[in-house]
Amino acid sequence: MSGKRLTLARGIRFRCRQCGDCCRSFPVTLSPSEAERYEARDWSALGILGPVVRWRREGGANVPRLARKRDGSCRFLAEDGLCEVHRNFGEAEKPLACRLYPYVFSAGEAQTVASGHFSCSSVAAGDGVPLTSQRKQLHVFEQERSAQGVILPLAERLEFTTNLSYTPVEVGSVLDLVAKELEDSSRAFPERILAVAKFLSLVGESRFPSLVAKSAPKALKGFADGVHEKVGRGILVAPTATPLPQRLLFRSLIAFAARRDPASLHDAGFVVRGMRRLGNLIAGITFFAGTGRVQPIGSPRAVAVGDVRRRAPIADPAAPIADGALTRYFLAQITGRFLYRSTFSLSGVLPALGLLIRQYPLILLMARAACLAREGTELSREDYAAALRTADWTFGRLPLDRGIRGAVFRSALSDVEAGLAFVPWCAGEVAEQPKLESKASAS
Numbered sequence: 001m002s003g004k005r006l007t008l009a010r011g012i013r014f015r016c017r018q019c020g021d022c023c024r025s026f027p028v029t030l031s032p033s034e035a036e037r038y039e040a041r042d043w044s045a046l047g048i049l050g051p052v053v054r055w056r057r058e059g060g061a062n063v064p065r066l067a068r069k070r071d072g073s074c075r076f077l078a079e080d081g082l083c084e085v086h087r088n089f090g091e092a093e094k095p096l097a098c099r100l101y102p103y104v105f106s107a108g109e110a111q112t113v114a115s116g117h118f119s120c121s122s123v124a125a126g127d128g129v130p131l132t133s134q135r136k137q138l139h140v141f142e143q144e145r146s147a148q149g150v151i152l153p154l155a156e157r158l159e160f161t162t163n164l165s166y167t168p169v170e171v172g173s174v175l176d177l178v179a180k181e182l183e184d185s186s187r188a189f190p191e192r193i194l195a196v197a198k199f200l201s202l203v204g205e206s207r208f209p210s211l212v213a214k215s216a217p218k219a220l221k222g223f224a225d226g227v228h229e230k231v232g233r234g235i236l237v238a239p240t241a242t243p244l245p246q247r248l249l250f251r252s253l254i255a256f257a258a259r260r261d262p263a264s265l266h267d268a269g270f271v272v273r274g275m276r277r278l279g280n281l282i283a284g285i286t287f288f289a290g291t292g293r294v295q296p297i298g299s300p301r302a303v304a305v306g307d308v309r310r311r312a313p314i315a316d317p318a319a320p321i322a323d324g325a326l327t328r329y330f331l332a333q334i335t336g337r338f339l340y341r342s343t344f345s346l347s348g349v350l351p352a353l354g355l356l357i358r359q360y361p362l363i364l365l366m367a368r369a370a371c372l373a374r375e376g377t378e379l380s381r382e383d384y385a386a387a388l389r390t391a392d393w394t395f396g397r398l399p400l401d402r403g404i405r406g407a408v409f410r411s412a413l414s415d416v417e418a419g420l421a422f423v424p425w426c427a428g429e430v431a432e433q434p435k436l437e438s439k440a441s442a443s
């Protein structure tokens, strides 16, 4: 048992829709005892023959996972979309990974933070029961996870940006001010996210040796209050021009979101994985050429990015449906301490927040793509849900940290404000991508 306080992320609601999407999409990693139990059992009465556990070599260890069918869905997923383990033996018999989804836990200092994955259709649509009404169940899950050693302790110091690191408490003080801004319902989302981006830029530039000692807390609050007021008075505005590397980075992020790996790849061999990587490379090139296609999760078909920009209804981020979806998503990620998760693959607090803010324009583009895919004339709540699912699924698991490419990404993402320049391009308010930064404005 961890004995830690359990803090709940804000903006999360969930009630299982029994859609089976998670069973079609995610690999189910088992604990050693679960693997033993599932391997020892005779499943033939359910019509399931052959091995139900597959072992894969990962990070120098053999990791057991539930076997999957050819289409990538779990072997226990029935034709009617229900789980055969659950139906025949009850929920408690399912692996912990299945029972946990879509809940997610982040390690804190003296607390564990519970949140929810927006890749789940219920969480993304914002329907169901708020986390506060599920506290008891979440406590049980948290204890079970701790007993299995799945919640890894948080590092003592987190890299904030190049050659600058802070303790989790210090990073938490920044995130709390971000959450306060996001929760200010007197303003529309575009103003709030602009204030957040400006605030984070100031924190990065200030390079305080500590964020909790001496005058730093007062300075942080001063930054937050200052940008809040200046954004409200129209003194601070979002950038409209971006240097070429930022445009290339943004195109890459669209390509990542469009080329999600299929579930069948989880069990695929070396050759199939190699072919997929080659396909990703070709798809990436098509995006740079401006001809890529996107298919938000839950959408009936893929649509060309060019068509989305020309033909899809405009996305107004200040409209109530958009504002509600965006606020829930960003508030949940910040208060859910997404960057404390052991599975989050991008080290560096500022780059991680830069990636989060770039999801804002991408969500608008994906919502428009979802609307176009269903031939809609107005963006709906479900279009935004499809966009949130796509963003969370893509950016919660991007292996951006590897090698030279990782260093380039981290550096470009540290410019948190640059992502806001793509909002008009994605929302459909202007015809062209943001202008290239001129020498005069760059200096």
Ligand code: SF4
Binding pocket: 022, 023, 028, 066, 074, 075, 076, 077, 078, 082, 083, 084, 085, 086, 094, 095, 098
């Ligand atoms: S065991 Fe059941 S709940 Fe878990 S992935 Fe398979 S079908 Fe879904």
